[in-house]
Amino acid sequence: MSAIIQVNNLSKEYREVKAVNDISFTVNRGDIYGFLGQNGAGKSTTIRMLLTLITPTSGTIELFGKNLYAHRKEVLQQIGAVIEKPDLYKYLTAYENLSLFAKMSGVPVTEKKLKDQLEQVGLTERAHSKVRTFSQGMKQRLGIAIALIHDPQLIILDEPTNGLDPQGIADIRNLILHLSRHLGKTILVSSHLLHEIELIANRMLIIDKGKKIMEGTVAELVDPARTMVHLEVTNPQEVVTWLRNSRWSSCLQEQHNNIIQLQVNKPQVPELTAELVSAGANIMALQPQNSLESYFLSLTTENRHVDTFTN
Amino acid sequence: MWTLLQIELFKIFKRPRTYIAFIAIAAIVILIQLALYLDGYTYIGFLLQSIERFNVEGKILNGYFVCYFILQTLLIHVPLLIALVGGDMIAGEANMGTLRLLISKPISRSTLLISKFLAATIYTLLLLIWMAILSLMFSLLVFGSGDLMVFQSQVIIQIPQSDVFWRYLAAFAFAAIAMTTVAALSFFLSLFAENSIGPIVAAMSIVIVCTILTTMDLPLFLSMKPYLFTSHMLGWKGFFDIQATTGNSAVPGSIQNLPGILRSAVILMVHIVGFVTAAVVIFRRKDVLS
Numbered sequence: 001m002s003a004i005i006q007v008n009n010l011s012k013e014y015r016e017v018k019a020v021n022d023i024s025f026t027v028n029r030g031d032i033y034g035f036l037g038q039n040g041a042g043k044s045t046t047i048r049m050l051l052t053l054i055t056p057t058s059g060t061i062e063l064f065g066k067n068l069y070a071h072r073k074e075v076l077q078q079i080g081a082v083i084e085k086p087d088l089y090k091y092l093t094a095y096e097n098l099s100l101f102a103k104m105s106g107v108p109v110t111e112k113k114l115k116d117q118l119e120q121v122g123l124t125e126r127a128h129s130k131v132r133t134f135s136q137g138m139k140q141r142l143g144i145a146i147a148l149i150h151d152p153q154l155i156i157l158d159e160p161t162n163g164l165d166p167q168g169i170a171d172i173r174n175l176i177l178h179l180s181r182h183l184g185k186t187i188l189v190s191s192h193l194l195h196e197i198e199l200i201a202n203r204m205l206i207i208d209k210g211k212k213i214m215e216g217t218v219a220e221l222v223d224p225a226r227t228m229v230h231l232e233v234t235n236p237q238e239v240v241t242w243l244r245n246s247r248w249s250s251c252l253q254e255q256h257n258n259i260i261q262l263q264v265n266k267p268q269v270p271e272l273t274a275e276l277v278s279a280g281a282n283i284m285a286l287q288p289q290n291s292l293e294s295y296f297l298s299l300t301t302e303n304r305h306v307d308t309f310t311n
Numbered sequence: 312m313w314t315l316l317q318i319e320l321f322k323i324f325k326r327p328r329t330y331i332a333f334i335a336i337a338a339i340v341i342l343i344q345l346a347l348y349l350d351g352y353t354y355i356g357f358l359l360q361s362i363e364r365f366n367v368e369g370k371i372l373n374g375y376f377v378c379y380f381i382l383q384t385l386l387i388h389v390p391l392l393i394a395l396v397g398g399d400m401i402a403g404e405a406n407m408g409t410l411r412l413l414i415s416k417p418i419s420r421s422t423l424l425i426s427k428f429l430a431a432t433i434y435t436l437l438l439l440i441w442m443a444i445l446s447l448m449f450s451l452l453v454f455g456s457g458d459l460m461v462f463q464s465q466v467i468i469q470i471p472q473s474d475v476f477w478r479y480l481a482a483f484a485f486a487a488i489a490m491t492t493v494a495a496l497s498f499f500l501s502l503f504a505e506n507s508i509g510p511i512v513a514a515m516s517i518v519i520v521c522t523i524l525t526t527m528d529l530p531l532f533l534s535m536k537p538y539l540f541t542s543h544m545l546g547w548k549g550f551f552d553i554q555a556t557t558g559n560s561a562v563p564g565s566i567q568n569l570p571g572i573l574r575s576a577v578i579l580m581v582h583i584v585g586f587v588t589a590a591v592v593i594f595r596r597k598d599v600l601s
Contacts, residue, residue, distance in 0.1 A: 051411075053411050053414050053598070054599065054600070086408075087408025088407075088409065089409060091326055101416070104318065104418060
């Protein structure tokens with residue numbers, strides 16, 4: 001499997017702030033690669049470096065086996081990107097915007113191709129409307145049409161579902177899956193919404209505070225041994241005291257008002273419940289969380305958890 | 312480059328704000344023409360009151376005179392209109408969020424920047440052509456032709472009708488260089504902002520401050536004048552300084568200080584090259600965070 005993106009020890013510093021800190025990852029041909037992290041984690045900075053908007057402080061980027069900066073024009077011809085919200089020329093129509101960026105893509109694009117592309121994203125009827133009259137979802141779809149117009153091999157989508165309604169989010173998700181499954185595109189998609197990435201990506205990278213936390217397949221990361229359980233009780237202090245002195249003490253993660261968070265092996269949940277009841281816990285609710293989300297939160301807020309239960 | 316230039320011009324002329332400058336110039340020129348048409352001789356009488364025993368043959372209030380009057384008034388203010396577009400070229404894209412999209416395309420940053428500057432220059436030239444059509448051609452149409460009387464404090468210069476038109480062509484060509492300098496300045500400032508208001512106001516402020524320093528004849532300011540580009544922007548007036556014989560007759564086709572005019576033109580062109588080169592160098596290294 002050939003690598004489409006190969007990033008090695010990439011860093012970006014702004015004075016004393018390390019926005020991206022020594023990140024390395026590989027995206028293979030045909031991947032839908034999820035790039036996951038909370039807001040401010042360094043996702044957009046990394047994507048901007050992949051698109052030559054920002055110059056790295058150190059590290060190397062190879063796209064399609066070529067050094068990005070040495071072969072910038074050649075490499076960028078094979079990339080389509082939507083960077084954060086797609087701000088387009090509001091005083092131009094959808095067709096004019098698409099046509100203008102198609103001319104810049106370095107690949108000849110016919111009028112039929114322009115119309116087909118607008119049809120693919122469902123904007124045929126609004127082709128000659130000014131973009132200023134578009135909803136966020138329509139702008140997003142037009143942004144994707146612009147990213148795809150020159151038939152790129154690699155598509156980079158930075159937070160593509162931001163600001164969209166549920167239908168819009170589903171449409172973008174289906175489009176990404178279609179591009180991957182039917183057209184064989186390689187896709188790098190960033191998001192802070194874990195379930196979105198979980199639904200579409202086959203591999204993912206989690207970053208936090210500019211650092212790589214984990215890279216792997218979704219299946220690898222969804223570990224049943226790391227199920228997070230939200231326990232809601234009416235007597236939280238007594239329950240926490242009991243938990244600290246029990247064999248479950250290492251599972252204790254965080255307490256916020258009446259909610260206690262525990263990380264346990266999923267098959268052990270019934271056992272835990274029975275012991276809690278025996279110990280006098282007044283349980284209002286006990287809810288195992290999405291395992292990957294729990295894992296993501298436990299990784300990206302690890303330090304906060306330690307503080308909570310070591311003081 | 313040609314495709315990019317076409318795209319930039321397309322974007323400029325699709326924006327309603329582009330036409331504000333054309334409308335403003337048309338409004339001012341037509342208002343001045345109307346005022347002179349209705350009461351121009353009162354104004355000329357006021358100009359001539361300090362000069363005794365001066366007999367004028369022919370029609371003083373003609374198209375050439377009106378055009379000179381308009382240029383004197385307007386060429387100080389046109390830079391403000393040019394800054395509207397020049398200051399918006401990069402900062403406007405950053406503000407709209409389209410700059411990142413442009414830079415992620417397979418185009419070199421230098422090519423992108425130069426095509427943007429060329430588009431701003433073409434806009435500037437079109438604005439001057441529009442001004443020339445209205446102030447010269449339209450004035451000639453309405454007021455007719457005649458010798459040009461140029462009033463300079465206590466001196467009146469009379470340029471024969473047959474010797475005037477080429478001077479206007481040269482003056483507009485010089486004005487094109489001067490206005491392109493303003494376009495280059497505002498374009499350069501446009502690099503450092505993510506909102507076009509900043510560079511537009513900054514460019515206007517620089518032009519206004521330098522123009523004030525240029526026009527005030529105080530000893531300190533006089534020593535600064537040669538270094539202010541606004542001093543050289545007034546070089547177009549030199550084309551109307553005709554040489555005279557010892558008998559005080561005008562020498563047709565002559566210019567009193569051609570080397571001075573050429574020197575000013577070169578200095579302005581050096582400014583243009585300097586601003587654009589600096590813009591390219593900075594832009595090539597700039598992180599696009601907008």
